[in-house]
Amino acid sequence: MTRLTGRALRLTVFVGENDTWHHRPLYSEIVHRAHAAGLAGASVFRGVEGFGASSLIHTLRLLSLSDDLPVAVVIVDTQPRVRAFLLQLDELLTEGLVTLDDCEVIRYTGREDGPGNTDSKGKKSL
Template sequence: MDGILLKIYIAESATIEGRPAYKYLVDYFKRKGFLGCTVLRGMAGFGHESVIHTVDVLRLSLDLPVTIEVVDEEEKIMAVLPDIEKFVEHGQVTLQNVRMIRKSPK
């Protein structure tokens, strides 16, 4: 079964409607009935401001890079893309074709 992997790259400090963006997005995808959503916190990275954020003890950052990943059928991903584009003011949104080996039961 083919699907789409939606990846959202944002800063840990990003917010949507006053909430941490990664928490807001997890709730959003759950409300929309997606198969699952995973949030990954990076150890180091930089974004649009070119400032490096890291877990290095000497340069400890509380604003680490965060990636939110969602995999589902193309129609479902494409239907929420306009919302995602509105939500993510500073960040990167990517789409990738994937082969879904097993779809979780609902």
């Protein structure tokens, strides 16, 4: 796992919830490949409404019959590592949208015991 702080590249892959790769959800395959490639992080976000190349609106609204909601897979790492991962996406994607954005990563971690670490009531945290 890469620990990342500073300049990075954000890769976002927009696909349909029902898109598959060898009988497995495509978004899951992308996340597992990103993990195997040692990328810093990946998350999947399910949309409540959207449309793409087909111009069909997919929605979560109760009266809609859509069951193929939009899904975004977001991956963040250094530019060379993300660009190298694009080769794997070429193998997986037959349709969808991929965007790349420069970003800055600020990594937060748990605090160690120290003189200034107290809870909201002023008690030292354990």
